[in-house]
Amino acid sequence: MVGLYKIRESQELIQALDEIINRNQRTQGEYHLTDGIEVMIRNGAKIRTFPVENWYDCGSKESLLETNAVLLKKVIPAHQYQFPNTIIIPPVSISEHCRISNSIIGPNVSIGDHTIVHYSIVKESIIGSYSEIRNAVLHHSVIGSDSSLHGLSQSLNLGDSTEIDFG
Structure with a gap:
């Protein structure tokens, strides 16, 4: 699965990632970016989505x-x-x-x-x-x-x- 993120609040993301690492919060044995984003949302960050007109697969x-x-x-x-x-x-x-x-x-x-x-x-x-x-x-x-x-x-x-x- 591929995702695209544009995060302006880079310091907040770093703090959120530090938090999940300090808590040793792992998903499937790994630290996930999405877990850090969830921490940001709990701390009040606003997340928006936007439509993508075309997605070009290059996996094969x-x-x-x-x-x-x-x-x-x-x-x-x-x-x-x-x-x-x-x-x-x-x-x-x-x-x-x-x-x-x-x-x-x-x-x-x-x-x-x-x-x-x-x-x-x-x-x-x-x-x-x-x-x-x-x-x-x-x-x-x-x-x-x-x-x-x-x-x-x-x-x-x-x-x-x-x-x-x-x-």
Whole structure:
């Protein structure tokens, strides 16, 4: 479960947390922030809620890619990318200092800084910064930062600092 709190009375929160620690008040064996907030309420703090229009889940590969696609359509303005012998199919977000050539990128692709993509097709995917993709066909994939992938047609979830060479 995920929550979002904006607490202006930070000193009061610290005092409330100190109180639950001094009383050794634990919930499921741990000191919980919500217990500290309950102490604040008992001491007169006013708590308000507010509506959230959208909540974007990124807890699995599937939901991360779905969220990426929604945000690309919603937030990223159209941009004219120019890379040699490359077709860009919006929406995409390509960070600075990327070197892309002889490739097809998009739709729904995010690429991090300083990433190299050559002779590849990438769609519905996220590629981290400082990664290198060569001679690959990627769809519905998450490639972490500082990763290297050469020669593959696959759907992947590749973690940070990983290198795979199918060549």
